Amino acid sequence: MAFGPHLLLAVLEGLVTAAVLSLTALGLSLVFGVMRIVNVAHGEFFMLGAVLAWAVANALGGHPALGFVAALVIAPLIVGAVAWLAERLVLSRLNYNPESTIVATIGLLYIIQQLALTFYGPEARPVAPPFNVRLSLPWFGYSAYKLSIIATAALLLIATWLVLTRTKIGLTMRATQYDSETAQAFGIPVGRVYAGVFALGAMLAALAAVLIVPISQAHYLMGQDPLLLSFIVVIIGGLGSLRGTVVAAVLIGVSDGVVSMFFSPTLAKMIATLAVALVLVFRPQGLFGTAAR
């Protein structure tokens, strides 16, 4: 294959990564933006989404599309419920102290990971894609399902944006983010908003995982890379900024795809991580964000 088509393939793969990544990172970014806490267990919510997708699709049987659609609805709901519980039972009692919450979410990370290992097992299992169509490009065939991931993720992002900017729920969330004490004084149930945001963030990660699981596989350790990449994206995009998150996800996803295809995936991760650590050190507001208040 010549260089041009090779590059196109790399960019396409990168866009798929970017689509999934922007959903996952948006979840992390929302939680950080509104609650000012770092959720280290975010990757485990992603993993839980994928594992539950396999469980749902496997329990239903029948046509793959049926199982997939069911998983797309049920898995995020369960993950959201787990996150909601964790927020109410643990995080809210810590008064969202940054250090305590990090330690607590590390604990949550280990608990979810171990439970997944115990009940799901160490195997990597695939979920059948809802449809199996190959688009023939002049140089190579490409899975139509992968392209549909990009489209679905774009739709979900637009939907989240609409919820945030055009609805009362979004207004409440933004008010809480802007000044939680004043919001409380104006009768906004800040505790419930926090629980809802934490659940929403986890659900976005779970949705991303259900989308990706037909082309990767569900595995109990699969949460680590998305966590790290989401951190990278959220930091580069500026903490708490939706537009920045999406731009950064595309940037990181595509460059990760290109570097992984032409060099080594380990090297790609090393460079991205180092670059981001340095961004955080020298430009803490992110490349696109404005300085934090």
Next chain:
Amino acid sequence: MSGDDRSAKVYALHLAVLAVLFALNFVLPAYYHGLMARIMVLAVFAMGYNVLFGYAGLLSLGHAMFFAAGMYGTGLTIVHFGFSVPLAFVSGIACGAVLAFVIGLLALRTSGVAFMIVTMMFAQVFALSLIYFAGWTGGDQGLVIPQPARILNLGAAFDLTDPTVRYMAALALFAAALFATLALVRSRHGRVLVAIRENEERTKMLGYDTFANKLAAVTASGTISAAAGAAFALLFGYVGANFAGVQYSILPLLWVLLGGAATTLGPLLGTLVMYVVTDTASSFTSAWLLIVGVVLILLVLFFPKGILGTLRARWLGWLP
């Protein structure tokens, strides 16, 4: 209580702990004897972590890189350059010290949550580079240091693979680290670190160079952690990339939180208790990560001062 009286009590307690550890060498059965040596080395790692987290109040999520720097600085120089034991040990510590100084210079430009994430990311880069340069480091497999390379020649030859020699070497390292941290936290520098933890702005206003003090803390903390890593490589003969992973950044945090942050003996107690708990639990479940997770959450929820921290707050105010 007068100051001298307090000091005498503190030294008596620390010497008593060392005496108990020394005596345990002769009574412990073989399995626990080996485990105790391991616990002492890892407790040194936790003590290094405690200098930064407990006293200076900086939560690092990347200390595995300092431990691994000591480990690889020792292991690689033995395997590739044929260094002798003392030379390799020193080179391991030097690697950790230099790395900690450089990371400190960079990471201390941030604070709070950003500091945690930056240290985690640097550690991740370090772990990935160990895997990337697998030709040198053995990658995921790691390297085994052969037994002949682990003989310490100081006039007489000490074989570090021998259980008693290993135990005594671990105890010596532990004692050195214990008195080093004790001296550090009782020094002027140690008190400035506590002041920074409690109120950085005010400390700065009082005329202290907080950046220099924090940098010194990161370097000291990284160096002690590296010494633990270097000793681990020599005493247990294995150097592996998993010691650079996220888990080994979290474990010292767990041990310190459990034993009591900002107490000199807390790291040992935390490491010991955690090993006893997981060891006991492992007889009926393999889910030790679950225990780690649950203990972490219970600690931050109900017991944020840890064992010795609570004792100090309630009854033993003189505990360092």
